[in-house]
């Protein structure tokens with residue numbers, strides 16, 4: 001009899017302990033999720049660092065989630081599927097060094113801008129391409145598919161000049177092996193890629209100037225407004241500058 005009581009109390013203790021423990025777990029995920037779609041091939045804005053995501057966008061998104069008392073969840077997807085996924089409500093927001101364009105604005109709404117971007121041109125050090133004016137429909141231009149580099153260059157030089165890659169890193173690899181003559185990509189990722197690949201350089205003349213922002217479903221004005229408030233606060237209190245300074249020297 002005594003033994004039985006012991007067992008019963010042991011079981012009760014175990015059950016209590018388990019419920020306390022799982023209670024702790026669930027109190028963390030009680031926070032509403034903020035699902036961010038990105039394409040983590042784009043240093044210093046978003047990239048995979050060992051087991052985790054890092055970069056300017058990742059840290060700004062974390063700071064925003066904290067302001068909103070939400071739990072950030074990052075989905076790493078193809079760049080070209082971010083806008084449609086946000087539009088359909090699959091993701092709450094898209095943050096990927098994404099340029100505000102009139103065309104994208106037809107599908108999603110954009111937050112206030114939080115950074116400037118420049119489309120730069122990467123070439124081999126000994127390239128005959130010296131300035132942006134040397135680009136033409138006769139040279140092979142590498143781009144990350146569905147980015148503004150892709151969209152603008154296709155408009156300017158025609159489909160046949162463009163070779164599309166899944167990531168900027170793949171485009172840069174193709175440049176190294178001579179499969180393309182140049183790569184058009186955002187300036188900071190260009191710097192990051194060039195610093196890791198000998199024999200490449202960035203032309204002094206840029207190709208386009210742009211503004212980066214976070215995109216939302218047009219049906220989710222509430223979240224857009226909250227994020228804009230958070231962005232304003234994080235700009236005013238210097239958090240964004242601090243994050244940028246950590247990644248861009």
Ligand code: ARG
Nearest residue numbers: 039042096097098099147148
């Ligand atoms: N700024 C360019 C655009 O909006 C390129 C962004 C690519 N971002 C990325 N995470 N791969 O089209």
